[in-house]
Amino acid sequence: MSRIGKAPITLPDGVSISVDSSNIVTVKGSKGELRQQVDPDLSISQEDGVLTVARPTEQKRHKSMHGLYRSLINNMVEGVTKGFKKELVVIGVGYRAANTGNLLELAVGYSHPIYFMVPGELKLETISEKGKDPIIVLTGIDKQLLGQVAAKIRAFRKPEPYKGKGIRYKDEYVRRKAGKTVAK
Numbered sequence: 001m002s003r004i005g006k007a008p009i010t011l012p013d014g015v016s017i018s019v020d021s022s023n024i025v026t027v028k029g030s031k032g033e034l035r036q037q038v039d040p041d042l043s044i045s046q047e048d049g050v051l052t053v054a055r056p057t058e059q060k061r062h063k064s065m066h067g068l069y070r071s072l073i074n075n076m077v078e079g080v081t082k083g084f085k086k087e088l089v090v091i092g093v094g095y096r097a098a099n100t101g102n103l104l105e106l107a108v109g110y111s112h113p114i115y116f117m118v119p120g121e122l123k124l125e126t127i128s129e130k131g132k133d134p135i136i137v138l139t140g141i142d143k144q145l146l147g148q149v150a151a152k153i154r155a156f157r158k159p160e161p162y163k164g165k166g167i168r169y170k171d172e173y174v175r176r177k178a179g180k181t182v183a184k
Contacts, residue, residue, distance in 0.1 A: 118149060
């Protein structure tokens with residue numbers, strides 16, 4: 001049995017979960033509400049503030065879906081209680097990041113600024129202090145959407161291995177390479 005799939009999900013106070021007839025799981029909490037379609041073969045049961053996901057057989061497809069949907073539901077519960085946060089650092093001389101509401105403006109070495117509209121479900125904030133690299137902070141309750149938007153922003157200028165310039169996650173380590181002048 002899947003080690004992740006068989007782990008129960010404990011529901012914190014203030015979180016309610018409902019499963020309708022078409023296997024759509026709705027999680028409501030203090031920060032908002034999330035919905036997820038679950039595979040119809042899986043069964044979801046809730047007892048005394050503990051949620052469990054069960055699979056009908058040991059087929060490979062059922063095994064793969066078991067851990068996946070348990071993790072997705074757990075991320076939904078965590079999102080509506082605590083929320084998620086991603087920080088990106090913009091490193092490079094002349095590289096800037098600014099926002100107006102949910103419109104992100106990046107100057108990352110191209111001949112033109114890049115404008116990116118962040119979805120309304122996420123909250124965008126930029127921190128620009130003199131002498132420090134600009135930081136882009138994304139917060140939201142949907143972990144999938146947050147990760148996808150952060151990856152899209154990072155893709156505008158990935159960190160390069162020679163000088164380390166680009167957009168990277170705050171805790172990301174970029175392995176540096178020696179340039180061609182080292183060969184002499």
